[in-house]
Amino acid sequence: MPIDVNQTVVFHASAMRLLLLATLALACAAVSLAAGWPLLPNVVPGSLAQFAGWLGTLLFLSAFLLMGWRCLIGKIPVIKLSPVGFWDSRLSAAVVPWSEVENISAWNCRHNKIVVLKISDAAWKGLPLARMARWTRSANQSMGADGLCVSTAEFGVTFDAFFQTVVTHFDAYGASRSKP
Template sequence: MTIDPNETLCFKRSIGRTLLLLSLSIPFLVIGYLLTTGVFDAPGSEGDGRILGILCMVFFGGLGLYGVIRLALKPDQAIEIGPEGIRDQRISTGWLPWAHITGISTWKSRGSSFIMLELDETFEAGLKQSAVYKLFKLANALVGAKGHCLNPVGFDVSFRDLRSVILAYAEAHGAPAVE
């Protein structure tokens, strides 16, 4: 991949990859349903798995529904990287300028890799973030993620390519390219 840090690159959401990810909730919905019917209950137990089944259906059904709604409302969502900085509408509608990015690192958890962006505290305090993103950021922080997570799952770019583009742009525009 040839990188020109003076141009703005746009990595669009892949509808096929997103639908594939969303389809992963279907087996868990089926398992949850089966738990509620008592198929897996031991003889003599009276619906002990029912609550677990309901929780499974609510959790994975909610995730699937949230993903479908998000896909329907923003099918053209993209990660943009340019001379101005990085714009990922999952984090904020505005740009994250290179001058306010204080750290770039990679964080791995349970087989998934994330690009972590640390922002200047003053800039971050004024950053408009959705309530859903704040909730995900809190959950990520509870498992050890420090900063803002960028993950290209469901987008038309590999993690390796996204990481190399971000580091090249960071170097070209004066942001710390820390690994």
């Protein structure tokens, strides 16, 4: 199916996928709580395992609340691709102009495919990126993903279709196209 790059393409979170992720987070929180309480065998009170259990409980309950909230608020756009640029509500408060995107690649980490948008250093400094995008940059670089990492886990679209749409927009409006 041809992709119309003159139109804005919007990707919404899939309610079913969010519900599945929320259920998974709740199950992980329950296991972590069992380790933190300590209800599991071989978890000694005051041990590192108990601390990790409490930490996991906080982490996974936070993920459960986030996914549950996103499921309740409905079909809010998560990603928009337009002639102006790329916007991911999880990564930036503003649109990342295509002229700031240097390269797009697919990164596979533990059977999870992620779209990596390598942006210029000026964009890293100038755009209102989310704290998480800034905080995880060096860790992502050390694992081979140098750029903004976009996961498609919560969408009702295949990775290949999403990746092709992003690449098509980049080819039409990217930095190489904006220079004379």
